[in-house]
Amino acid sequence: MSRVHRDRMKNKKGAGISFQRKIQLLFAVLVNGYAAGFARGKIFTGKSKAVCVPVLNCYSCPGALGACPIGSLQAVxxxxxxxxxxxVLGLMMLFGVVLGRLVCGLLCPFGLVQDLLHKIPSPKLKVPKKLDRPARYVKYGILLVFVVGLPLFAATDTGVRPPYFCKYICPAGTLGGGIPLLLMNPSLQKLAGALFQWKALVLLVIVAASVLISRPFCRYLCPLGAFYALFNRFSFYQMRLDKGLCIDCKACERACPMAVAVTADIGSGECIRCGKCRSVCPTGAIGSGFSCGVKGSGKPCGK
Amino acid sequence: MRSKAVFCLRYGILVLAIVFAAAGAAKGEHLEVFQKAVRICLECIGIG
Structure with missing residues (x-):
């Protein structure tokens, strides 16, 4: 057993908050660091709002310091x-090609929300493969239809082309933007009607599903996750499996929150690079890191 | 062969992404994003 792996196992046994959780919390605070916004019921208007953050984080969240890439894409x-x-596309491609879905596993605040909800003690559901596999394509449909197609072509009676994904689906906007702003702002409360009720229902369903199923929004609905999934196989950050060390115990596959067949397809677009497989592997066969060389995923940067 | 393709794709997209972002910023698209992001998006919060 390698020293790195021994240390990792030792840390795991005595762990309080995992490395993943620390980074998730830190990044959630970092991108929503405008605390005064929550107190005043207003949003941040500084220059950093011109820059897209890599994660699904509503720019109408009172704490948001940057712009949501999916909201920005629809706006343009x-x-x-x-x-x-x-x-916007350039920045999204940059995040995608460097990190892939590491953004989902390590940085996304709504991913953190789902992870915490899944910690609530309850019976956990394993979605049957027959349902799970086709359902995973829904997020690509949402990206194509609600984020790109409808904002491009479907104008309302008034000639406006609204951000359809934000308007009808995005639970991160309801949770991070809608609820805090409505709580602090009586004038907005008067405007909340059927649309807000619909969005609250969507959020409620995703919250309930997150208790029972690991990361349901990331698996089936998130258009940003779908976009980053396209980059997973060739992004600079890669997961690696040493088949010589693998004893095929499948501990990694049992631990995977996205139900990825880790030993068969470690570069899968569904992998969010959360590192749970790496931390449970008894032989240290799974590694991860940035790869730069011609040898694709095999040659770490700087070596 | 596959490794070389991955290498080319990886760096090709990296360059393309930087060119896109820089070209967009030069055209002032970041100001468009800014204008949208500094106003409360009523649709995003379920009101508009």
């Missing part, structure tokens, strides 16, 4: 001067 595509979204 559905704006008065609709055009190709070079800036």
């Amino acid at each position: 595509l559905g704006g008065v001067n609709s055009h190709f979204p070079f800036y």
